Every structure is written in C-alpha cells, then in structure tokens.
Amino acid sequence: MPDVGSDLMPEITNPHDRFFKEVFARKEVAADFLRNYLPADVLACVDENSINLTKDSFVDNELATHFSDLLYEVDLHDGSGAYVYVLFEHKSFPDSEVAFQLLRYMVRIWEQACRQRQLKKLPPIIPVVLYHGIVNWKISRKFSGMFEHPRALAPFVPDFSYLVCDLTRYSNDDIRGMVLLKVTMLLFKYIMSEELRGQLPEIFKLLKDLSDKESGMEYLQTVLIYLSKSTDKINRENIKEALKIAFPSEGGEIMPTIAEEWIQEGFERGMQQGMQQGMQQGMQQGMLQTARNNVLDILEARFETIPQSIFKRLKEINDPDILKMLLKKALRLSSMDEFRKTMNIILE
Template sequence: MTEITNPHDRFFREALADPKVASDFLRYYLPGEITELLDLSEAPEPMKDSYVDPELRTYFSDLLYKVRLRGERDAYVYLLMEHKSYPDRKVCYQLLRYMTRIWDNDLRDLDNLQPIFPVVVYHGAATWRLSDRLQDLFDELPDALRPYTPDFRYWLCDLSSYSDDELKGEITLRVAVMALKYIFRPELPARLHDIFRLLHEVISQPTGLRALEVLLRYFSVATDQVTGSDLRRAVEETFHEEGEQTMKTIAEQWIEEGMKRGLHQGFVEGQEMGLREGLQRGLQQGLQQGLQQGLQQGLLDGIRLALELKFGFDGLALLPEIARLEDIALLRAVHEAIRFAETPEDLRKVYQKM
C-alpha cells in the first residue's frame, strides 16, 4: 500500500478498515440494483494496492474491494475519494486510467477481466454538477465515432447531499461519514456534539474508543475550524463523567504511537548513518544517535497532542520550553505528568524542578 500522504486519506482508510463498516458502506451507499448483485454475507476483501498517481495523492484516495456476486463470480468495487473542495471534471478519465491498471493485473494473474463498479466519493463544499460519463469529456464526438470510443459512467456518492438522518450503517460508519461531510463546511463546530453523541453507546467498546481516537486525530490536523480545546470540551460534555478519562486514555495512546514512530525513525536514521560510515563503530553510533533523536521526536509529538487536548492553546504555549529538554528520561516524566497536572503551570513546575 502506498504511503498515506494527507489526513483525509488516512481517515478514509481507517474508517473503512473494519470489514463490517466496509460492508455497510457498500450496502447503503451504492445503488440498489448493484447491491442486489452483491453477496454481502461475505465481507468485501480489501486489495492492498493504490492506483492513484503519486502527484494526485494530495487530492485523491482510493480503495479497491473484491466482492462476491450472487452466482459465485467475483467483481470489484473501486472507490475514488476526492478531497478537493471543488469537483474535478477530469475524474472520469482518471478513473479509466486506474481501472485499466486493475485490469492489467487481472490479465496477468487470471487471463481474463472481472467487472469493476467505479464509485466517486465526494465531500467538498461546492455542489457536484459534472457529467458522470466519459464521452462527455469530448467537446464534439460525431455519432459515427461513438461506437469506437470508450465510454462508461461512475456512481457519485456525494456525502453533502445526504441529510444527517439519512446516514445509515454501523455507528462508526455514520460517524465517519458525518465527519467527512462537515470537514470543509463552516457548520463543523456546531456539529461536533452531534458527531460525538453517535459514539456514546459504543464508547465503552474498544472499537468505539478507537473510532473516537481516529476522529479526534482527523479533526486536529484536517481543519482549522476547531481547536484542541473545542474537541476536549465537546468530548467531556458529551461523555460527561467518562470524558476526562477518555481524553487521558487517547492522549496516552497518541504518546505511545509517537514513541513507536520515533523508534522506527531512529532505527532507520541509525542504519543510514551506519551504512555511510561503513564500519561497525559507525553503525552503533548511528543507531544510538538515531534512536535518541527518534525517541525525543516521538515523545515531543505525543506531548504536543496531549497538551493541546488537555489544556488547549495554554498547554501548547509550553511546547517551546519542553522542546529544549534533551534528556529522554525527563521527557518521559513530562508526558507522564500530563495525566495528573491540573493546569499548565502545574506541569511547568514539574520539569523546572527536575
């Protein structure tokens, strides 16, 4: 799978990673005549490859599922999600390119082609008024040439066209669709409580807590319409007594993720430095320095997220001071202290004393 290059891409992939959620998306957001063809008693099989051109990955994400048709045959559902705030009239041609790449694999592996149902998932602010047919990209196409010119149509899933009451499926799917629907819209701050409220009945389950974590990460990096303080307040108000503990748990998970990311980065940097040295001594030194830098950066990433979620902008104001701390043990103590500090000043006292 290609590297995730933008927050919409990561959120889209994580939201549809659960087979039940993916099945519900196909069941409720494709046209009825297509879902009648699908045997959704079997979960769709996600294919690992991405077919989007590297230079377009900032604007598009894609997911390919192999599905079972009623009649014991296989087919594909290809989802191309456009993350721009305005529609792109070339999307039909881009779909054709990606579909031929999928068929290239079929011809290589199966020696025949399997049908593809192409879906464009759109969540931009502007209304989608473009044609869904490939041949409409031609300014003029004589009738005599039409039979010799490729043509197909795609299914448009415009999330902004659904009312909140029309959103269906697993709770985590409805939450994801609402988040995507409002991420570019000025109503997002007013919809935070409605989005979080959907998760209330599943927040005690691991899938619910994970969905909330993914949602908070998405909102924190994909929009400037809400702040960390807005998110923290909305969670605490929605989940009442468990809200504060929920935020602490998520903050700890982000810190752990940051540390793991830092360890991986440090290992890679250390290897590269060691290879350049060409000597065992260089490798050991490189690994040590890389791991040190990676751990430090990973801890700082986690601390930044935890500070914003717990204290908002007042907490982020401490980050320049904390970033000057080079001792890993001290940074660990700081991120541990975030759990118990009542105010940013309480946290400052911790590392100033140490």
C-alpha cells in the same frame, strides 16, 4: 478472483487519506458502505459479506495529495466475481477529469488481474467516487460526458458510468449505516465546513454505544487524531468542549483523560507537519503566482485585452488545482466571455 494486491500499503501522510484508509479497511465498514450507498439493483448482484480488501493503490503519485483509493473484491450471486473501486476525492471542488482518471485506474486493475491469472472474461469494476468538497458535484457521471462529437461517431466513443457519493447533497438524516460508518461520513461532510464546531457534539454522541468497547475506544482515538490534524475550522478547546457535552461525567469532567492525550498527539503531529509546510509556504506562494501569470499570459496572447474583473478574481485564487484547470480552459475556450463564465462556474 485474482489477487491484485501487494503485501504492503504505501506510506500514508495526508490526514484525510490516513483516516479514510484506517476506517474503510475494516471489512464491516466496507460491507456497510455497500449496503447503504450502492443502488439497489447493483447491490442485488453483490454478496456484500464476501468483500475483501486488496492492498494496492492505483492513484498517480502526483494526484495522491487530493485522491485516495481502495480496491475491494466481491463475489456476485451468479457465481462470478467483481471489483468495487472506491476513489476518495478530498478536494474543495470536483475534478472535471475524474472519469479519465477512473478509466486509467480501471485499466491498471484489469491489466494486473490478467497478469496474475488467465482470464476468459474481464471482471466488472464498480467505480465509486466518495466526495466531500464544499460545492456540489455537477460533473457528468459518464465517461462519454468528456467528449463532444457528431452523433454518427457515438459508436466509437468508449463509455462507462461511475457512482458518486456526494456528501454535500446529503442531510444528516440521509447519511445511513452503522455507527462507525455514519460517524466517518458525517466527519467527512463537515470537515471543511464552518458548521463542524456545532455538529461535533452530536457526532461524538453517536459513539456513546461504542465508548465502553475496545474497538470503540480505538476508533475514538482515530477520530480525535484526525480532527486534530485535518482542519482549521476547530481548535483543541472546541474538541474538548464537544467531548464534555457528548460524554458528561461526575464533576463535569471530560470523559477519559486519555482522550486529551490523543488530542495532544494529533496536534503535535499537526505542528510537526505545519513546521515542514511553513518552510515550503514561501515557495508555494511563488508557484501560485507563477500559475496565475501563466493563465494571464495565455489569455493575453489569445484575446489581447484582459478585463480587470478577471485579474481580480485570479489574484484571489489560492488553489493550484483551480489554476491548473483555468489554464486548460484558457487554452481551449474560444472567447474571453466564455472563459469568464466558465471561471464563475468553477468558483461558485
């Protein structure tokens, strides 16, 4: 297999991105993920213990806020090689164009592989989307799902399938793997949910077997900093209380005092980012209003009258990605009623 990686990881600023890459860069975690989340027939082709992380990212810069990615090389049992490409989508709703994004990234991987080694055949790529939003993944898992065409044209439409690990559909018991992987997946599942506070003690309890090991303490530090920086569903006291329940000690004190230092470190980093974000907030509000107005202008130009219900719903949307999606729908859909139904589905 050609080495498609560079020597340095790009700078990571998004807390979800940083946590994902810190954990999934561990070979044992990546191999455990393949064992537990690849379909059985796919896993049967792969030597998961041969997994090797490359150092490249293929996500477009403008999408880096909402997507992270890691590329692994693996050996196949037939003696050939393949890639496993994991795209981590940390958005509150699924992106309807993810298959198109995956195609672009896969082509870049093949192009880079061909530049670095003369290949008679292209290595297969197994694309996996890891999703932890707040609504279920309902988008087609085939690239051909992006097309509408007469049946006679089907042979001319490119196609591939991708796997989706949709954590919104997993119960806690469904989330499998060794402790590091299971804790990570549970945190991803609940990080955007109001249930996080109640789930946190049980998640921390899973770490008890690792708490007296150096690697376990390093991972706990990573978890605490991630929690401190990535969610508004809990506060510092919630984290400390969850630690107290999971790691009781004499006198009822929270486990190692150093844990408090890690929490503080996370919140201080979060506060610095918050100050920077606060300076941009006014600008962002203006951009959101412009995005809403753009959708309304298109609807008015195409359909003349806009129902008050649509005005009201658009005013309540504060996610620029949803507004961008609705702008595309406003340009393409054939009636106001079709736009309203589509908007309701997106906002469910």
